[in-house]
Amino acid sequence: MPSFDEVLKEAGEFGRFQKRVFFLLSQTGITFSSLFASVVFLGRAPDTFWCRIPGAAELSERCGWTLEEERNFTVLPLHLGNKSSSGDCERLDVAWDASVSCASPLAHYGNRSTGNLPLTTCHDNWVFEQPHSSVISEYNLVCGNAWMLDLSQAILNLGFLTGAFILGYAADRYGRILIYLLSCLGVGICGIIVAFAPNFTVFLIFRFLQGMFGKGTWMTCYVIVTEIVGSDQRIVGIVIQIFFTLGIIILPGIAYLIPTWQGIQLAISLPNFLFLLYYWVVPESPRWLLTRKKGEKALKIMHDIAKHNGKFLSPHYSEITISNEEVSNPSFLDLVRTPQMRRCTLILMYAWFASALIYQGLVMRLGIVGGNLYLDFFISGAVELPAAFLIIVTIDRIGRRLPFAISNIVAGIACLITAFLPEDISWLKTTVATLGRLSITIAFEVVYLVNTELYPTTLRNFGVSLCSSLCDLGGIIAPFLLFRLAAVWLELPLIIFSILAVVCGLLVLLLPETKGISLPETVEDVEQLS
16 A cells, blocks of 8 residues: 555646645635734724813804814813823813803813813723724723723734634544635634624624634645645745735735725635635645545545646555554643753744744834834835745755744844834834844744654644744734833834844754754654754
C-alpha cells in the first residue's frame, strides 16, 4: 500500500487543482484581516463632541437655534468659567425648561458669575459633530466609557482565542470543510447582528461570536491548503498571508466610500456568504479522511486531483496508508519534557505573543495619531506586501533564524526611534514607522513557518495550536495597552513595543535552524536539531 505522500506526488503536489483551491480559499484572508483591523474605522474617534444640558434639545427647537448656537449657550460659559473644562465630559448642573429665555438663557442662573456655575459629570446625551458615524457615537463610548472601545477589540480577540480551541478541535473531529463552511455562515450572520445591535451588550456578544467563527474560517482554510499540497510546498503557508495583507489594503477604501460604521460592518461580513459556494468546488482534506479511516473517500478525491492536474493514478491503488499517526491525547507536558522541546516551546509562545501585540498595536495606533487615516492605513498595509516576498527570497538562502531575529530587532529599534522623532519632520517619522511595520509583519509571518518546523509530527498540530493561542492573548491585551498608555503619552506604547520586539529578536537566536532539514518525526529528532 502506498503512503499518502507517494500518491500525492503521483497525482501532482501543486498542480492546477491545488492552485484553484489555494486561490479560492485564500480569499478568506481578505475578509478575516478586514474583521481583524476593522476597529480602526468602526471605532473612529469623533472630531468634536460635547455634552448637552437636559431640556436643551426641546429649548433649541422652540427657539430655533442652530446646533452651533446651542453649543455656544451650553459649552462656552462652561469654558469661560472653568478654564480646565472643555465641555466634553462635564456640563452645567442645570436643566432647562419652558421658563428659560431664548434670547438670554444664561439669565436663568441669576447673578452668579460663570466661574461659580455648578458642574456635573456627563453620563449620556452627548452631541457628536463628525462626517462619519462610529460605534463611539452610537453607544456613547467617550469620557468614562472610552475603555469600552478597548473592550470591544479585546472581546474580538477573545473570540479568536475561543475559536482556535473549539473550532480547531471540531475541525479535527468533524472535518475541515464542514467547519469552514459553518464558520463562514456564522461570521456572516453574526456580522449582520453586530451592525444592527440595539445596545452595546448585544454588540459585544455577537462581536465575540464573529471573532470565534472568523478564526474558524482562517484556521481551517490555512489547514486545507497546506494539507493538499506536497511536503516540499511549505512556502504556500507564507504566500497565503499575502491575501491577509490585501484585506488590510482594501479596508480603508471600503471605509472611505461607506459613511456609516454599520455599512462598513456589513461590507466586511456579507462576502462570507459567498464562500458557502465552495461546498461544490472544494473537497474535504484527503489527509483528514485518512486519519478518520475513510480511505475510499480519500482515494476518490485523489483520483479527482490527478484528473484535474492532467495526471493518472494507477488503478492498482485500492488503499492508502498515512505514514504518521498522531498521539491520541497530547498534553502541554509533552512540549516541555525535554530540554530542546522546552526551549522551543517557551520561545515560540513569547514570539507569538510579542508579534501579535506589536502588530495589532501598530495597526490600531493609526487611528489615534492624526493625519489622513485612510491614506496612512493604506500605505501601512501596502508596505506589508514586500514582507512575504522578502521571506520567500531569504529563508531558503540564509535560513529561518537570522531573518526572524533581525526583523524583530529592526522593528524594536524602529519603534524606539519613531517615539522620539519630532512631529515637524513627519516624513522621517512616517518612514521609520513604516519600516517597523514591515519588520514586525515579517516576524509575524515567519513564526507561522518556524512553529510548524520545530515540532515533531506527533505533536505538531497541538504544539502550533497551543503556541499560537498566545497570539490571541497578545491581541486581547493590545488595545488596553495602546489606548490607556497613549492617554499618558502618545508615544509610550512604542517604547513598550520596542522592548518586547528586541527581547524577542534575541530569544529566537536560541532556536535551532531548520533550513534544508526534513520535518522532524519524533521528539528525538527535535532534540538532535542544532
